[in-house]
Amino acid sequence: MTTLRPTQETYAELQHAYDSFNAELFGGELPECLITLQRERLTYGYFSAERFSNREGRRTDEIAMNPVYFAVVPLVEIMQTLAHEMTHLWQFHHGTPGRGRYHNEEWADKLESIGLMPSSTGQPGGRRTGDRMSDYPIAGGLFLDTCDKLLTQDFRLSWYDRFPTYPALLAGQQSYSLTMDLPENVATVAANTGVDMATDIATALSEGISAYPLTSKKRDKTKYTCPCGVNVWGKPKLRIICGNCGDPFLASICAEEE
Template sequence: MQFIANGGQINVKPSNQLFSALQTLFDHFNKALFDDRLPVVMLLVQREGGGVMGHYVEDRWMNGQGEKAGEISLNPAFVAKSRLIEVCQTLVHEMCHHWQECFGKPSRKCYHNKEWARKMIEVGLMPSTTGEPGGAITGQTMSDYPIEGGPFHVAYHALLQDKGDHIPWVDRMAIDRLYHPTVVAANDIIEEDHPGAKELAQYHETLLTTEYSPPPEVAALEVRFNDSQIMSELIEDFLPLPVAAKSKTRYRYICEGCDLKIYGKLGISVQCNECERDFILSDQ
């Protein structure tokens, strides 16, 4: 990537670079994890509220010939403060939704059911409501973590052999992720009897008897592309990356009679049971 500083022109086409990179990621994991069976989707970047790093919508797009395509979108507000492995996790997470829409039976909107969870485990990502071992594998809001030596982890290491710009552009107004990536050994999941342990044994029995180590040919590359390095560190240090302030979601209210304090969303109307007076919004 080349920049001309001091108000000059950028001599590349950012949109072409970014969306070509996203398509390359999709194609790589489609071939490695889904036998190249997933139909094409529209890949987008779109800001989302509520701490969501990605989403999938079925048949959202259509061309003049009546052909339809689903949509997978990544939230650019999170990408710069995320690790490359996290971006890939999010993409594959949404690709599992796409697989379920095409070949399975999705449940209600935004709910992650057992069929989806089993597919995630099959491709080497353990779903978790907490983003860590021990979280439930089904639910409305889900994160996940890679299973060491599983298909996703192996496919991710294969990706590292390509020294190109996997995410060539990032949003400078980045915010921190809610979860931090962790890779967990299959034996640890089984021994602790975490949710999904039975499914893990079903799909990845060989992982329970072998120790995994990255292929030797990517060892040097992991100095640059390692699981602890965020995307903004992989891109030329042209300008500092400011961290956007987190939006305020809780406000303090004080009872006018006894000074009891409570917290809640903006605009609530609450009365104190002790002195029967209203709570008022506090600026402190």
């Protein structure tokens, strides 16, 4: 048996997921793109239209995936990120993207049509549109059905970052998919791979070699974000209402430079 080199293995797995989603969720409408790994802070992934060009003058889009999350959030959520960014790619080629980072109604409708519910909080009750958007799987929807076919014992993301950031670990613990009754393959693959990765990460952290330690010498403060994308920082346990949209701010922990 030939062992693939890490670069080949990683990108072959991501390409396989892209091809599966393109066929099952987008009817094969999407062109090829260049998938990259980027450690963009507090971002699961992003889409950049026509970011790359070759020497023959061809252009291609970029979908970036953040490997910091690969080991600490459920695999189905990594696949959500890929499908989320593929929806941006679909809209660039077949629709009308919103200005800047804005996720408009057309994008939200398309995402919902493939079985992911757009949500500013990543959970039920969030806004469907905005600058910073997440999503969650729709029970019985097309996305989970496709994942159930894809996430068998033959599919995995073999390589992962052993030194996840604190926000990534927190995101994994708060994942909405953990509260759902997921299809059998989706749940089984996540359980089987998650134990081994968690043990490996815990060992790395205990050896004190993490590039992203769980404890910080910085002074912690709390970041508050409202569904319309406004951020404020302050002391823990504040209760703040946004003057723009009238919704409460949601808290997340960040670190303040000394």
